[in-house]
Amino acid sequence: MVVPCPFCNALHFPGESLGKSCCHKGKVVLPPLAHYPPELEELMVGASPEAKNFQQDIQSYNESMAFASMGAQVEAPGSGPYCFCIHGQIYHLTGALHPLEGQPCQFAQLYILDPAAANAERLAAGENTGCLPSIMATLDAAIRRVSPSVTAYQQM
Ligand SMILES: [Zn+2]
Structure with a gap:
């Protein structure tokens, strides 16, 4: 392109x-896009070891910071190039504000916790073994600072 x-x-x-x-x-x-937080820009385009880790594991970091998961009826791909097809309506899945007994916190539940506890939960997830604690803390702090959803969940 x-x-x-x-x-x-x-x-x-x-x-x-x-x-x-x-x-x-x-x-x-369209109106111009707002700039993202400077610490995120450094991770997105920087060349430091932290930035390289972020760029390599960006999907894990992204999923760790999500407020909800997406749900939809996904159609099985047919022949030809793979195409992600959704049938019907897209919806987001959110759970209770607190996890079930014995279950780890996830999605928006993490933003109710103290940031250090939330990041410890995120880093304990098996899919995040390559993620760095410092980056998790940076992302959590940035989201808590700029997202109105965090304030809404904490007030609930
Ligand atoms: Zn155009």
Whole structure:
């Protein structure tokens, strides 16, 4: 994707018709995206060992910080290139504010805990063995600072 749309600068593949699939030839104008927190930008584009770890395990970090999981009826792929097809409505699954007895906290439940306890729970999950505690703490602090959802869950 190296060819910019002359109207919105969205990147397209060579040979793709410009302006039709992105902005209707300049008819749709979106407000500029807000900058993400500076510590996240360093992790996204930096070259430090922490940034490399973040870029390598970004899916684990992303899932660790999620407030809910997504649910949908997913259709089995047919022949040809794999395509993620959803039938019906997309919904988000949230649980109770506290986990069941003996179960670990997950999703939004983690934002009710003290940050250190929440990060310890996240790092104890088997899928996060490659994640660094310092990055988990950075992400948790940034989300607690900028997300109105954290405040809403803590008030509940
Ligand atoms: Zn465009």
